[in-house]
Amino acid sequence: MPESTAPQVSSFSATFTPAHLKFINAKLEKLSPEKIIEWAMISLPGLIQTTAFGPTGLVILDMINRIHIDNQSAANSGYNTRRHPVPLIFIDTLYHFQETLDLAQRVQDHYNIPLKVYKPLNCETTADFESQYGQQLWETDDLSYDYLVKVEPGRRAYQELGAQAVISGRRRSQKGDRAHLDILEIESGTGLLKLNPLATWSFQQVWTYLRAYQVPFNALLDQGYRSIGDWHSTKPASNPDDERSGRWEGKQKSECGLHVDYFKMRAEFQATQKKKQALLASREAAAAAAVAPAVQA
């Protein structure tokens, strides 16, 4: 069962009481996304950005890049409030659109930044993954699929990078579970801080920024796609008022597991694996029992 390392429990957020978090969020609500990001780069240790190169993450990346440039000029002028660099991670599920992978390269070239790519454990290619877990695992067991391609690699990334706070591209206007998103959250169980600097923005604001600052974006956006994940579960948005309407169309699901309770998700994954192993063992025992009389005869 894939489990790279023991799960991390962040210590930094342990100093935050609920009242403290509420107070910080009230302050952050009044700041622009640039100021929220700048505050985080100064105040939050172990800050990283996780992105699937969605439009929101690209705006955030561009803002971080601008703050870094300002940081250099601030340092030159003797202003010494240090903005820490923000490592950038991408979870390559091995089922991304080619357009997304091309964008990942264009973004690295545009900003001249290193990208840390995490894939399912011990898998380099889709063929590696399918030889271990079969084809179309998302159809037969989507919980295990989400855990293996997204949740475990993401957690491995946080662990390896010593992440205590993660910037995500979620927004309230994406609706569903995100409709009441706080700008700063503490992930239950792990204590990891999650920062959603564009929580208050609409898709239109994101789009206007991308065009104004000539930020590279996914070619699929020009074909009616609005929210882009794996190719097998992503279509152009069917409802213009719901940018995530092209994700998991026709299914109940609206999240991939990356932003839900990690320990709960892991426990469900482990229970599913146990059931599968028990089923396999009983099938093998039945097959052996069926063969045994023939062998004895």
Ligand SMILES: Nc1ncnc2c1ncn2[C@@H]1O[C@H](COP(=O)(O)OS(=O)(=O)O)[C@@H](OP(=O)(O)O)[C@H]1O
């Ligand atoms: N594959 C992958 N790698 C790294 N980070 C990822 C990944 N998928 C989702 N995310 C993070 O979740 C943000 C919201 O993504 P989505 O709206 O696509 O939803 S979902 O997480 O896939 O359910 C997303 O925002 P963006 O930065 O705008 O892409 C990321 O912060």
